[in-house]
Amino acid sequence: MRMKPVHLRKLAAITEVKGKALFSKNFIIMPIFSLGFTFLMKAVYGAGAEGTSDMSAYALALGVLMNILMEGVYCTAAALAEEKEKNTLRTLMTSSVNGLEFFLGSLSPVVLMSTVVNVLCAFIAGFEMGLSQWISFLAITVACSAISAVIGMIFGIFSKTQVSAGTITTPALIVFMMVPMFSGFSGTLERLSELLFTGIIFHAIANINNSLPSTDIKGILVLAAEFLISVAVFLALYRKNGFER
Amino acid sequence: MNEHYISIRHLSKKFSKDFVLKDVSAELGKGEILGFLGPSGAGKTTTIKILTGQLRPTSGEAEVLGIPCDRIDERIYEQIGIVTDVSGVYERMSVYDNLKYFARLLNVPLKEIDPLLKRIGLYEHRKKPASKLSKGQTQRLILARAILHRPKVLFLDEPTSGLDPSTALEVHKLLMELKDEGMSIFLTTHNMEEATKLCSHVALLNEGVIVEYGSPEEICLKYNKVKKYRVQLTDGSRHLLEQSSQTAEKIASWMDSGRIETLHSCEPTLETVFLEVTGRELQ
Numbered sequence: 001m002r003m004k005p006v007h008l009r010k011l012a013a014i015t016e017v018k019g020k021a022l023f024s025k026n027f028i029i030m031p032i033f034s035l036g037f038t039f040l041m042k043a044v045y046g047a048g049a050e051g052t053s054d055m056s057a058y059a060l061a062l063g064v065l066m067n068i069l070m071e072g073v074y075c076t077a078a079a080l081a082e083e084k085e086k087n088t089l090r091t092l093m094t095s096s097v098n099g100l101e102f103f104l105g106s107l108s109p110v111v112l113m114s115t116v117v118n119v120l121c122a123f124i125a126g127f128e129m130g131l132s133q134w135i136s137f138l139a140i141t142v143a144c145s146a147i148s149a150v151i152g153m154i155f156g157i158f159s160k161t162q163v164s165a166g167t168i169t170t171p172a173l174i175v176f177m178m179v180p181m182f183s184g185f186s187g188t189l190e191r192l193s194e195l196l197f198t199g200i201i202f203h204a205i206a207n208i209n210n211s212l213p214s215t216d217i218k219g220i221l222v223l224a225a226e227f228l229i230s231v232a233v234f235l236a237l238y239r240k241n242g243f244e245r
Numbered sequence: 246m247n248e249h250y251i252s253i254r255h256l257s258k259k260f261s262k263d264f265v266l267k268d269v270s271a272e273l274g275k276g277e278i279l280g281f282l283g284p285s286g287a288g289k290t291t292t293i294k295i296l297t298g299q300l301r302p303t304s305g306e307a308e309v310l311g312i313p314c315d316r317i318d319e320r321i322y323e324q325i326g327i328v329t330d331v332s333g334v335y336e337r338m339s340v341y342d343n344l345k346y347f348a349r350l351l352n353v354p355l356k357e358i359d360p361l362l363k364r365i366g367l368y369e370h371r372k373k374p375a376s377k378l379s380k381g382q383t384q385r386l387i388l389a390r391a392i393l394h395r396p397k398v399l400f401l402d403e404p405t406s407g408l409d410p411s412t413a414l415e416v417h418k419l420l421m422e423l424k425d426e427g428m429s430i431f432l433t434t435h436n437m438e439e440a441t442k443l444c445s446h447v448a449l450l451n452e453g454v455i456v457e458y459g460s461p462e463e464i465c466l467k468y469n470k471v472k473k474y475r476v477q478l479t480d481g482s483r484h485l486l487e488q489s490s491q492t493a494e495k496i497a498s499w500m501d502s503g504r505i506e507t508l509h510s511c512e513p514t515l516e517t518v519f520l521e522v523t524g525r526e527l528q
Contacts, residue, residue, distance in 0.1 A: 004319070013349035017335070024337055087333030091390075094297055095350055096322040 004098040014097065014105025021079060022071075022113050026162070030070040031117040038063025038121040053128070057209035060125035061202045064118050064141060065180065068201065069173050071114045072148025073155065074166070079106065080156025080243065081165035089243055099238060107149045114145040129208060136214040137205070143223050144201045148176075150230040157237050194218070197226050248275050249308075250398050250429040251296060256305035258291055258453075265291050266453045268305070271446075273398070278420065278430040280440040282515060283450035284525060289433035290329070292450075293402050296431065297327055310397060323351060326391030329402040334386055336376035340367055343375055343386060344393060351394040358393075365389045365419065381412035388416065392423065399423065399430045405439060417443060437515040441465075447515065451523040461515055468518045473511040478504045485511070 021027065041059035083089035092102060118141040122129070129137060155172070159165035180202035183193035193199030200222055204214040215223075251273035258266040266288045273279040281289045294300040296309055298317030307314040312321050335343050344358045362368040365385045370378065375386060384404065391399060401420075405413040420443055424430060434440055440447050441461045449457040449464070457464050472488035478499065486492040499505045519525070 009352060010350050013346060017338075017346055021337070086336060087331045088335055089333075090299070091327075091332050092350075094299070094322055094327050095347055095390075096319040097350060098319055 004100050006098075006101055006104060010097055010101050011105050011108075014092075014102060015108050018079065018106050019109035019113070021082075022075065022109055026078070026082075027071075027075045030075055031067060031113065034063055034067035034070060034117055035120055035124060037066050038124045042125050053209050054206075056125045056127045057205050060122055060127045061205040062181070063121035063125060064205065065177055065198055065202060067117045067121060068114055068141070068144050068148045069176055069198070071110055071117065072145050073152040073173060073176070074169050076106065076110050076149045076152025077155035077159055077165040077169050078162045079110075080153060081159035081162050084156075084159070084243070085161045093243070099243065102243070103153065103234075106153070107146065110149045110152070111142060111145045114149075115142055118145075127205075127209070133208045133211075133214075137208055140201055140204045140214050140223075143227070144197045147197045147223065147227050147230055150227070150234055154230065154234050154237060157234075157241060157243060195222055197223055249273065250275055250310055251279070251431060252306075252308045253292075253296070254306045256292070256295065256307050257303050258288070258295060258300065259303040264303075264453050266295075266302075269448075269450075269453070269455055271448050271455070271458065273429050273431055273446075275397075275429055276424055276427045277445040278424055278432055278443050280444035280447040281431070281433045281450050282435065282437065282440045282447050282519070283433075284435055286452075287450040288453040289450060290402055291453075293327075293329065293400050293431065293433060297325065297400055323394065324397045326394070326396035326399045328384075328387050328391045328400065328404055330406065332387045332391075334375040334378075334383060334390075337374060339372050339374055340378070340386055341371040344390060347390050347393055353394050361389050361393060366415065381408050384408060384412070385416070388419070392428075395428075397429060399428055401430060401432045403434055404432070405434070405436065413439075437519070441515055449515070449519050449522065451519070451525060456522045457518065464515065464518055465512050468513045468521060475507075475509045475511055476505060477507045479506050480504070 038059055041062045042056065045055040045059055080089070083092070093099075115138065119138075122137065151172070152169070155165060155169045158168060176196060176198045179189055179196055180193045180199040183190045183199060183202070193202070200215055200219045204219070208214050249272045251271070253269055253271045256266055256269040257264060269288070269292065271279060281292055283289055291300065295302050296307055296314055298314055298321070301315050309317065310321060310324055335346065338346065340362070341358060344361070345355060347353075348355055348358055359368065359371075362371050365388065367382060367385055367389065370382060375383065378386060388404065404420075405416050408416065417439065420430060420432075432440070432444065444461060446459060447461055447464065448455045459467075474486050474488070474492065474496070476484045476486060476496065476499070478484070486495065496505070496508070513521070
């Protein structure tokens, strides 16, 4: 993708429309589901262990994972697929919107909404944090939301319809979710989990709960690498196909 | 000399092994309507896609507003409007919000939306979700969006295809108004009546090749080799007569005796010209 100027006027318009689309019935179910899932996990794991912060952290970690994946990956992919399915993407591209403006305008509301829902999940889970822990939590969830949204864009490039977006993102969502969830049962999964952004955030919440730094240098490097790799893969695919194959 | 807003020179496009456009040349000046007329698969949509930077030509050159088509970017998109058969609308958004979105993208003052909605007859439906519009209303919304920023050049790919006759007439009226306001329009159609009525120039396209190019009148007159007249007399009888001195005498005598009900010259239409040149029907 050749670097093109980003017009704030266009970016604001795209962000607003994409943000409103997230509240449509197709997509709003995802954050509601994540909030409900966190509530359920809190109820299940917190039952009989009143006041156990480990349980709150676990419920929060599951809720945040669910949210980041469903909103970041699924909603981004499905929203891009919907634009292709309804032929509005081509109309946008021939109405003076460049690829970078569309990319940023599509990502920013997803990252923002995902962050807000993550914060709500923390309250629902009853996970108490000090200021520095909040900063650490927000930093890592924003980074992971951005990575998942870029991955969602990659899936979106391959999806022609919303249905196909659902079909091709599902296996990836399962892998990203299950590997950190079951990392405690297998050394291989544990090592793999350390290399996934979902694993980093899953363990980061546990670390915050234990008053430890949310992640280490290795975790930061993994997040940076995954962000850069996903952006590079996106750019390579975009250069080859545009947003439409 | 009229400024050329579109200039196409020896344009060819090949998909796999097949040429869909072969050595096509045409020009469109300010305030003109150029029609590419041909049946499905003739290369009309391919031409629009090349001119709007969505496809690259295999050979030849095409310029829009002086910019080669393979270098078209946002600056040119801000000066052109495009209506194709795959132009979409945001179905969940209202008619007004659809236009508001594009007004913000194209830096058009929002106060210009309502007059435009009135002009295209959608003002009463401005709060309606686009998904609830009829096909004709949707097509008018797409057209409104394409002209919202007052483009210098408007590309229309079969704009009245599938519309009922009254809606098609409204679209024709709007296009003539836009032309009179100085907008240049590149129109593809397989409707010869539409082309004859609207276009300053037409290119008859068959299998990627322009087989005739000129004004509709010029083309029709060129193929008016055997001049014929259709006469209906007051007794109900009908006569098709070739031009000759005998025919002139016969018509004169019928006129003298007041027996002529109707009298028409029978020039070929674009459709009959197309059929004569290619052996194919337009529809």
